[in-house]
Amino acid sequence: MPEASEQARxxxxxVHAFAHGIDRYRLAVGTRLGLGVPEVVTLAHLAVTGAVRAGEVAERTGLSQGSVTALVDRLERRGFxxxxxxxxxxxxxLVELTAAGHEVTDGLLAAMLPTMAATAAAPDLPDPAELAHGLHRVADMLVELADREPARVTPAG
Incomplete structure (x- = not known):
C-alpha cells in the first residue's frame, strides 16, 4: 500500500486533471455560446440546483454583487x-433558467452524459455513488480551505 502522502498526491x-478538464470544457462552451466562463458556471449551477438568489451566484462565481447583477442582466438579455x-x-x-436556458444546459448534459455513464461503469473504478461521494468530499474540503486559509498561500522564495 502506498504511503499516505503518495496517495494524497x-x-x-x-483532482487537478479533473479541474483542468472542467476549465477547458467551460471555456469551449463559453466560446461556442459567446459567453464568459462565469456565465457558463452560472448556467450549469442553475441547471443543477434550480432557482437561486444572486448571492449564491456571487458565491459560486467569485464575483461581486455588482458584477453578478451585470452577469444576470447579460444572461437575461440572451434569454437564458x-x-x-x-x-x-x-x-x-431568484435567478432561474428559462426554456432557452434549459435547452442550452440540457444540450451540454446530453453531450457529456454518455461519456460519463461509460466512465462510471468502467470495472476499474469505484461504485459511481462512492465516486460521487468522494468528489463531493474533495470539493467541500477545497471550499473549506479556500474560505479558511486563502492568505496562507505564498510564493516560494
Whole structure:
C-alpha cells in the first residue's frame, strides 16, 4: 500500500486533471455560446440546483454583487435566465433558467452524459455513488480551505 502522502498526491493529481478538464470544457462552451466562463458556471449551477438568489451566484462565481447583477442582466438579455419572485416571499428575487436556458444546459448534459455513464461503469473504478461521494468530499474540503486559509498561500522564495 502506498504511503499516505503518495496517495494524497495521487488524489491531488486526479483532482487537478479533473479541474483542468472542467476549465477547458467551460471555456469551449463559453466560446461556442459567446459567453464568459462565469456565465457558463452560472448556467450549469442553475441547471443543477434550480432557482437561486444572486448571492449564491456571487458565491459560486467569485464575483461581486455588482458584477453578478451585470452577469444576470447579460444572461437575461440572451434569454437564458429570468429574475422571479416566489409567491410565498415576494421580497425575494431568484435567478432561474428559462426554456432557452434549459435547452442550452440540457444540450451540454446530453453531450457529456454518455461519456460519463461509460466512465462510471468502467470495472476499474469505484461504485459511481462512492465516486460521487468522494468528489463531493474533495470539493467541500477545497471550499473549506479556500474560505479558511486563502492568505496562507505564498510564493516560494
Amino acid at each position: 495521487a488524489v491531488l493529481a486526479g 435566465v429570468a429574475r422571479v419572485r416566489p409567491p410565498e416571499n415576494r421580497r425575494l428575487v
